[in-house]
Amino acid sequence: MSEPFNPYLPEVATILETVQETHNIMTFRVRFDDEAKMAAFKFGPGQVGQLSAAGIGEATFVINSPPTRMDYLQFSVMRTGEVTAKLHNLVAGDKVGVRAPLGKPFPVEDLKGKDIVFVGGGIGMAPLRTLFLYMLDNRADFGKIRLLYGARSPLDMAFSAELPEWTSRTDIETTLTIDREADGWEHKVGLIPNVLLEMAPKAENCVAITCGPPIMIKFTLEALKKLEFPDEQILTTLEKRMKCGIGICGRCNIGSSYVCVDGPVYTYAQLKALPNEL
Amino acid sequence: MAAVKYISREKLPEWLKALAAERRLLVPVEEGGAVVFRAYDPAKAPVFGSDATAPPKGSVFPASKELFSYTYGKEGEDAKPTLTLDPKTTAEPTVVFGSKPCGARGFLIFDRVYMGKKFPDPYYIAAREATVFVTMACDTVENTCFCHWVGSGPADPAGSDLLLTPVAGGWLVEAVSAKGEPLLASPALTDGAAKAAEAEEVKAKTRAALGEAPDISTSKEALLARFDDMDFWRDQSDKCISCGACTYLCPTCYCFSITDEGSGMSGKRLRSWDACMHFQFTLEASGHNPRPTKAHRLKNRVGHKFSYYPTLHDGLIACCGCGRCVKSCPVSVDIREIVQNAVAKAKA
Numbered sequence: 345m346s347e348p349f350n351p352y353l354p355e356v357a358t359i360l361e362t363v364q365e366t367h368n369i370m371t372f373r374v375r376f377d378d379e380a381k382m383a384a385f386k387f388g389p390g391q392v393g394q395l396s397a398a399g400i401g402e403a404t405f406v407i408n409s410p411p412t413r414m415d416y417l418q419f420s421v422m423r424t425g426e427v428t429a430k431l432h433n434l435v436a437g438d439k440v441g442v443r444a445p446l447g448k449p450f451p452v453e454d455l456k457g458k459d460i461v462f463v464g465g466g467i468g469m470a471p472l473r474t475l476f477l478y479m480l481d482n483r484a485d486f487g488k489i490r491l492l493y494g495a496r497s498p499l500d501m502a503f504s505a506e507l508p509e510w511t512s513r514t515d516i517e518t519t520l521t522i523d524r525e526a527d528g529w530e531h532k533v534g535l536i537p538n539v540l541l542e543m544a545p546k547a548e549n550c551v552a553i554t555c556g557p558p559i560m561i562k563f564t565l566e567a568l569k570k571l572e573f574p575d576e577q578i579l580t581t582l583e584k585r586m587k588c589g590i591g592i593c594g595r596c597n598i599g600s601s602y603v604c605v606d607g608p609v610y611t612y613a614q615l616k617a618l619p620n621e622l
Numbered sequence: 623m624a625a626v627k628y629i630s631r632e633k634l635p636e637w638l639k640a641l642a643a644e645r646r647l648l649v650p651v652e653e654g655g656a657v658v659f660r661a662y663d664p665a666k667a668p669v670f671g672s673d674a675t676a677p678p679k680g681s682v683f684p685a686s687k688e689l690f691s692y693t694y695g696k697e698g699e700d701a702k703p704t705l706t707l708d709p710k711t712t713a714e715p716t717v718v719f720g721s722k723p724c725g726a727r728g729f730l731i732f733d734r735v736y737m738g739k740k741f742p743d744p745y746y747i748a749a750r751e752a753t754v755f756v757t758m759a760c761d762t763v764e765n766t767c768f769c770h771w772v773g774s775g776p777a778d779p780a781g782s783d784l785l786l787t788p789v790a791g792g793w794l795v796e797a798v799s800a801k802g803e804p805l806l807a808s809p810a811l812t813d814g815a816a817k818a819a820e821a822e823e824v825k826a827k828t829r830a831a832l833g834e835a836p837d838i839s840t841s842k843e844a845l846l847a848r849f850d851d852m853d854f855w856r857d858q859s860d861k862c863i864s865c866g867a868c869t870y871l872c873p874t875c876y877c878f879s880i881t882d883e884g885s886g887m888s889g890k891r892l893r894s895w896d897a898c899m900h901f902q903f904t905l906e907a908s909g910h911n912p913r914p915t916k917a918h919r920l921k922n923r924v925g926h927k928f929s930y931y932p933t934l935h936d937g938l939i940a941c942c943g944c945g946r947c948v949k950s951c952p953v954s955v956d957i958r959e960i961v962q963n964a965v966a967k968a969k970a
Contacts, residue, residue, distance in 0.1 A: 348711070351741045352689045352880070352893070356705050398692035398705060398891070399884040403907075425907030439694070439705035558910065585906045587880045590741040593896070594877030595904050597922075598912075599846065600930035605740070619849040621912050 351590050354396055354441025355381060360416050361436055365502035366495075368423045369467060370432050373409075373416040374440055387411055388449025389475040390581055390609045394589050395419050396441040400430040404586045404604070406471040407444060412481035417442065420470045420502060446589040447608050450475050450553070450579065459487035461545045463564050465494050465536050465556025469502055471581045471608075472555055483515055490545060494521040494536040494560075498529050519543060537563035540571075547573040555581050558622065565612060575613035582608045582622070598622070627806050628814035630792035637810040638662055638719065645715035648681050650674040659718065670720050670758060677725040677873035677944065678718045682749040683732065686894040689745070689880070694887040713749035717805070719756045723778040723785075724769050724944035726755040728873025730781045731942070734935045735876060745893070754801055757782035758793065761824050763831045766945030768958055771835040774943055777825040787821040794821035838928070838961055841939070844968035845929040845961075848921075854967065855917035858924075858960045861953040862916045866897035868947035868955070874927065874940050877903075898923050924960050 355376045363371040372395070376382040389410055396402035403425075409418035423432050434440065452475070460479065464472040472491075479486050491510060495501040501520070510518045511531075521532035521539045532539050536556070545552070552573050554564050561580060568578055584596035584603045591605035599619040601607070610618075629637055641647045641662075648659040649668040656675035662668070690709035696702075718726070729750065736746035760767075760776035769775055779785045783802030786793035794817045797803045848854050869875040879896040883889050896903060899919050905911045913919045931940035941957070948956050 348742070348744045348747075350709055350711065350744050352743075352745075352891075353707060353709050356707060358702075396882075398694070398707070399882050399889050401882045402880060428907065437702060439703055441705075441707070583906070584912065585904050587878065587896075591738075592735055592741075592743070592876070593879070594898055594926070597926070597930065599849070599925070600933040619846065621849075621918070 351443070352588070354394065354402075354443045357417075357440050357442045359434055359436050359438045359440060362434070363505070365420060365504070366500050369420055369502045370423070371408075371418060371420045371502070372431070372434070372440070373418050374442060375416050376442070377439075382414075385414070385417075385444075387445035389452060389478045390448070390450040390471060391445035392447045392589070392604075392608060393417070393419065393442050393444030394446065394586075395421070395431070396427075396443075397431060397434060397438070398441060401427045402441070402443070402587075403427040403431075404446075404583075404589060406474065406581070406608075408470040408473045410474050410478035410481060412478055417444070420467065422467045443589060447604055448606065450581075450609050452478065455479075455551055456485045457487060457549075459545070459550040460489045461540075461543075461550060461552045462489075462491040462493070463536060463540055463552060463554040463556070464492070465560040465564075466496070466500065467502065468554075468556030468560070469493050470555075472553060473503060475553065480513075480516070487549065488517070489515075490517045490519070490543065492519045492521065492536060492540055492543060494523070494539065494556075496523050498522055498526050535563070536560055537567040540564060540567045544571060547571055547577060551577045551579060553579045568612075575616060576611055578612035580610060580612065580615070582610060584608075626814040626818050627795040627811040628789075628792060628817050629786070629795055629811050632792075633810040634792070635664060637808050638668075639664060640808050640810065641717050641719065641805065645717055648678060648716060648718045650720050659721070662719070668720055672762075673722045673760075673764070673944065673946075674725065675946075675950070676871055677728060677946065678721045678755075679725075679728060679873055681716055681718045682729060682753050683746065683876065683895075686892050687745060689891045689893050691890045692884070692888060711744040711748050713745075713752040716749075716753040717756060718753060721755060721757050721782075722760055722944070723757050723774065723776065723780075723782065724942040725873050726757045726781040727769075727774055727778055727942040728781070728944075729755075731874040731931070731938070731940045732876050734938065754784075754805065755782045756784040756786065756802070756805065759785055759787040759821075759825060760828050761788040763828060764945065764949070766949040767832060767943065768835070768945055769943035770829070770832045771838060771958070772939045772941050772943045776828040776832065787824055789817045789820045789824060794818060836962060836965075838965055840965055840968060841928040841961055842932050842937075843929075844964045845925045847968050848964050849925070851967075852917055854964070855921045856915075858963065859915075859917045859920040859955070862899070862920055862955050863953055864899050864901065864916050864919070865952060866899045867950050867952065868957075869897035869899055869923070870895060871946040871950050873942050873944055873946075898926070920955075920960075924957060924964075927957075928961050 357374040587593040596603040647662040695704040736743040927940040
């Protein structure tokens with residue numbers, strides 16, 4: 345190997361499987377073609393990758409599988425723009441490019457011994473999933489684990505194949521909610537922040553980890569403040585338009601903080617210290 | 623430092639031809655009413671008097687650069703598809719001849735970012751290492767020049783490998799870096815010791831012509847203090863038409879986009895200059911835009927150069943004071959006024 349490391353050159357990977365999660369969310373399970381590189385690949389929960397198809401372009405997605413399950417790297421893609429629309433056309437066996445890991449992971453070590461409450465909305469469940477599963481795979485390291493996962497309707501709920509396990513496990517407490525009544529729905533109905541207030545997790549020795557659409561985040565933060573969670577005990581992970589993923593190209597900065605290298609995981613305290621440009 | 627040399631106007635073409643024989647030689651020439659850096663053509667006289675319209679940014683950081691080419695393959699109906707990526711990080715040996723100090727200094731701002739410890743950029747590093755800057759100190763100043771505001775000056779050698787200073791009949795030639803010294807070997811150059819004093823006078827006179835620089839040492843804090851003051855930014859950006867000329871002509875603007883171009887089974891991934899003054903720059907697929915108005919975008923451009931970058935890079939201002947953004951702005955937005963307004967407002 346005489347070539348220096350090239351941060352723009354993706355690892356060629358193959359799609360092992362796709363899962364149509366909802367009408368607009370598709371999950372891709374991929375493995376690097378270079379098995380030695382796959383075996384050596386290390387990442388932390390919350391780190392992201394640039395997923396690309398040559399000729400289509402790149403976009404940033406969290407690796408939503410946990411580092412404890414390395415059969416494949418999983419990305420869940422909501423069809424929203426040009427690149428994601430084209431990614432949705434890919435099938436098992438197709439080649440993709442992966443530049444990962446990028447950004448900083450959740451501070452896993454700091455979370456050990458703590459009670460955890462996850463609050464995920466819509467596709468915002470993806471970055472929580474990696475940490476949630478990591479914690480399930482290292483269950484003894486963490487205190488009480490609660491998951492509140494909400495979506496607009498039952499049909500908008502991604503990871504539905506996993507929900508029966510998540511709701512039936514006795515060593516965690518999972519609450520699912522949808523915005524409005526729907527036929528056959530056996531779980532909560534109500535907006536995430538309101539359900540969170542009902543759940544009323546105690547802030548003592550507890551860290552709240554939230555991700556979702558901006559409006560949900562806004563009201564979830566308000567709910568957490570009502571529940572007296574200190575800013576340092578609230579974690580979130582941001583989304584910004586990114587191109588390089590290595591702190592150069594100039595899109596994702598909030599003042600002097602580059603979300604792609606300094607984030608995407610921030611405590612609420614850190615976010616408050618940044619200029620207001622979300 | 624090596625002995626100082628002298629090159630006469632008459633001998634200059636001989637030196638240029640010798641340099642061009644061994645590598646790509648970029649010089650400022652007139653093209654379409656502008657002065658731009660192009661490959662040396664002995665039939666076309668370089669323009670050394672005034673500063674080029676566009677800086678030599680493309681010498682190291684081309685407007686569009688291939689990151690890699692890709693080829694899909696599939697042999698037969700049942701075969702598995704393949705994907706081959708072929709990166710080209712090598713760069714052509716180049717001399718940039720006749721830039722003003724500000725044009726060469728711009729790369730110091732790039733260096734901190736592209737030659738960082740965590741993600742050193744192999745494309746940039748190869749091009750930077752392959753490029754030698756033979757810079758010409760200024761003997762005249764324009765009313766848009768403000769290099770002396772940002773820690774530079776009309777004879778600033780930072781970022782250059784050789785520094786030429788205009789003297790009677792030609793230029794004094796000084797080596798600034800070890801990379802520049804081999805270029806002094808040409809027989810077209812003669813000993814310059816006798817011209818050294820004259821060159822120092824030219825440097826001092828030009829520096830004096832710029833006058834005193836205002837104190838903008840508080841720009842970091844002053845701009846942050848204005849972050850939420852959108853009335854201020856609407857005032858500053860009122861005239862802006864979001865054309866992006868300021869960014870494309872800026873020696874220190876280093877932002878880029880990555881796009882794919884191809885048809886059928888092959889193509890390439892490109893890195894191209896981008897401009898933070900455009901609405902699309904930060905537009906997210908959801909429709910959300912963290913910098914939705916020109917006021918937000920101008921705030922980011924000025925803030926990046928005079929606040930965020932210096933915060934991350936030991937106080938170094940990400941502006942070389944060349945004044946191109948001022949001179950080439952079709953509606954006379956003046957970054958100097960904006961910084962001074964912010965500084966004044968913070969003091970008030």
